[in-house]
Amino acid sequence: MVILELFLSFMKIGLFSIGGGYAAMPLIEEQAVEIHGWLTMTQFADIMTISEMTPGPIAINSATFVGMQVAGIPGVLSATIGCVLPSCVIVLTLAWAYYRYRGLTMIQGILKGLRPAVVAMIASAGLSLMTLSIYGQKTLPADLTAVRIVPTVVFIVSLAVLRIKKPDPIAVMAAAGAAGVLLLSFF
DSSP, X not given: OHHHHHHHHHHHXXXXXXXXXXXXXXXXXIIIIIIXXXXXXXXXXXXXXXXXHSSSOHHHXXXXXXXXXXXXXXXXXXXXXXXXXXXXXXXXXXXXXXXXXXXXXXXXXXXHHHHHHHHHHHHHHHHHHHHHHHHSSSSOOSOTXXXXXXXXXXXXXXXXXXHHTOOOHHHHHHHHHHHHHHHHHHO
């Protein structure tokens, strides 16, 4: 019975957590802690921390860890499949519709109209990450002079290297991460 509950709970989470893994956190907390009582709040916090540190999407990682905590390997399979299934069905349906109707003028117009929105969403995420790095919070603070020095210097140097030398961006990200860890451990 708990296997079916895991599947249905994480299917609901996968269906309604629009906005990614961070949007899924309150839904996972509600299902795992409040409704079913599978986890304590401390266990939930530990699982979210591990899910963020582990490579992969946070929602899927947390589904896997909650499933393991609740029902072992069958719980892992049930929760993970439940979390992924809604997205797979939606994407396959959209792919089928696009493939079938891609030649229609209306579909081409919709896709052209979505491009600026996608650029804006990516830019918004980038600005949020930059603000979080430089100021230590997601939104601009009242005091714009409260800049965190090390992340700001690493950002400016990385940006300059990318613009002037044009190296592989992955190498710059790795170097910036290493520099940030080293510098923040000393300052």
